[in-house]
Amino acid sequence: MFTKEDKEDPVLSHTRESKSETTTLVGNDKDEAIKFLRDTKTSLLDDEEQSKKYPKKLLRKIDWRIMTVLCGSYFLQFLDKNLLNYAGVMGIKKNLKGDEFANLGTIFYASYIFAEPLADYFLQVLPTGKFLAFCIVSWGIVVAAHSACHTYASLMIVRTLLGIFESSLSPGLIVISSMWYSKSENLQRTGIWVSMAGLSVIIGGFLSFGFQHVTTDFQSWQIFFLVMGLITVAFGIFTYFILPNNPTSANFLNDDEKIIVLEHIRSNQTGTESKTFKIKQIKELLFHDKHTWPLFFLTIISMMSTGALGTWSVTIIASFGFTSKIAALVQTPVGAAMILGSMLQSYICSYYGKRTLVFIGMCIPAIVAYIILLTTKNRVANLIAIYMAMFSTSVIGLFYSWNSANTAGHTKKLARNGLTMIAFSIGSLIGPQLFRDYEKPDYRSAKITLLVTSIMCIPLAILVGLISKWENNRKDQKDPVELSSNYEFEDLTDIENPNFRYAL
Structure with a gap:
């Protein structure tokens, strides 16, 4: 080897x-x-047999260290940003009027968009693990600070800060995951850490139910924010000491194990990381990569449901005739649906590929769900429809794996991830605004819009798959090109590397 x-x-x-x-x-x-x-x-030798899979002991060691941080941080990110959803039935609306609650959901994503380019730059030029740990501690402090807010203006400030500090996490996790695992392993593990969003919904529902029974001088939602903020700060400190910046700086591996990692991931042809910011890779992403803008608009359209349901699902469930406490409890199967969706799509893709077809298949339950919500008042049917719609929001994991598998060049990878999160935020920003106060409790126009966007995702996903197929065919038709040895770690982009092939 x-x-x-x-x-x-x-x-x-x-x-x-x-x-x-x-x-x-x-x-x-x-x-x-x-x-x-x-x-x-x-020297690395091109031993394909040795690089196919990790020794089991080494894989366990890597999983315990890396996956613990990936899963824990994604769980806390999703729960912390969606605490507002639970607070909506825990009393936070008493000091709000009109569309101010929707605006609190929107300002988070507006600040997320603003901060994303800067976050991606810092992820490249600063030590990745340490920067992420700093951001986790910072947003934990901000979450705890929610408990001291009593006015609309103060809540808008902390929601803005929360969006800024959380903006680095998802792009960072996508890059870190691709540093350690092959494409098929990365698909499975991305499904696992993305499924933590669903687990956070389940845990969040039970916590919300429990905190609503706490009687103190503080309101239940204030205590909820304070406790979760302190937990997040503690996890950020833990991350600082546990998460390495890249495989070559991992102090829990010896040099031989580090080389095994490099040999294992070289077939990805996406490298580990480079600390040199390359503007030419940004230009390639924005002006020469045919995937960029179809993926960007597909992300915006598909994530409108995530933003809408992430802020309003508990409120919608309460509109079916449940009390606020019961609404928090019946929200928990939403998390199970998200976990099932994340795991199912990642494992199907890891064994059979066909991301495009899997993505289309994930859109169908949402289409059916919004039709049910528009055509019946049956409480059980509407509940099932909410669960089906949330099942489909887990397609964000497919975007993450698309980015990991189909992008090479470290600056370009970070920029692609950042652009995806900007699109995610735009969709999530638009989503809460679809629900207008004057339409409650049915919010019919919002449901119609979400139905239309779910249908629009299908032709866009087909276009992305066709672009990958066309680009692979174009490369196959070219004459072989002589490359330097270990070119996989030369920080070539997917377009520059003639041996790179896109996952469909």
Whole structure:
């Protein structure tokens, strides 16, 4: 799998005939893996059999360290930003009027959009693990600060700050996940950590039910925010000490294990990370990559449901005739639906591929759900419809895996992830505004809009799949190109790398 070299200027050897046999490592804009191999005087050999899978002991070690942070941080992010959903039936609306509650949901995503480009830049130039830990601690403090807010203006301030600090998490987790796992492993594990959103809904529902029975001088929603904020701060401190910045800086691995990781992920052809910000990769993403804008608009349209239901689902359920306490409890199956959706789509894709077809299949339950909500007043049918609609919101995991599998070049990966989260935020920003106060309790126009957007997702998803197919065919028709050895860690983009193929 690898050999140790005694030369001062290490040369990485490679056995593929389509590439030159040696390359000298120079320059500071290489992937961190290249720098590690140079510093340790190590050569990787192209052993396809060895790189197919991790030794079980090493995989367990990586999963315990990396997946613990990915799952825990995504769980807390989703729960913390959606505490407003539960607070809507816990008394926070007493100090609000008109559309001010909807505006609190919107301002979070507006600030998220504003902060995303800066967050992506910091994710590249700063130590990834430490920066994420800082952001987790910061948003935990902001969540706790909600408990001291009594006015609309103060709530708008803390919601704005929460969006700023949470903006770095999802792009960071997507990149970290791709540093450690092969494409199929990454699909499965992305499904696992994205499913934590569903778990947060289940736990959040029970916590909301429990906190509504607490009687103190503080309102129940204030205590809820305070407790969750302190838990998040503690987890951020834990993350600081546990999460490495990349595989080559992982202090829980020895050098031989680090090399096994690099050998294992090289087939992804997406590298680990580079600390050099490359504007040319941004230009490629925005002006030359045919996937960019169809994916951007597909994300906006599909995530309108997430924003709408993330802020209003408990309120909608209460409109079916449930008390606020029972509404919080019957919200919990929403989380189970999200977990099922995330796990099902990720495992189907990891074994059979076909992301495009899976995405289309995930849209169908939402279409049926909104038709039910528009055509019947039956309480049980409406509840099932809410669960079906939330099942479909888990398609965000497919966007994450699309980004990981179909984007190379570290600056481009971060920018792609950031653009996805901007689109996610735009959709989530629009979603809460569909529900206008004068239409309660039916909110009919909002349900019609969500039905239309769910239908629109299908042709857009087909277009994304066709672009991938066309680009693969175009590369297949070109003559072979000679590349340097270990080119997988040269921070080439998916367009620059003639051997890169897109997942459909």
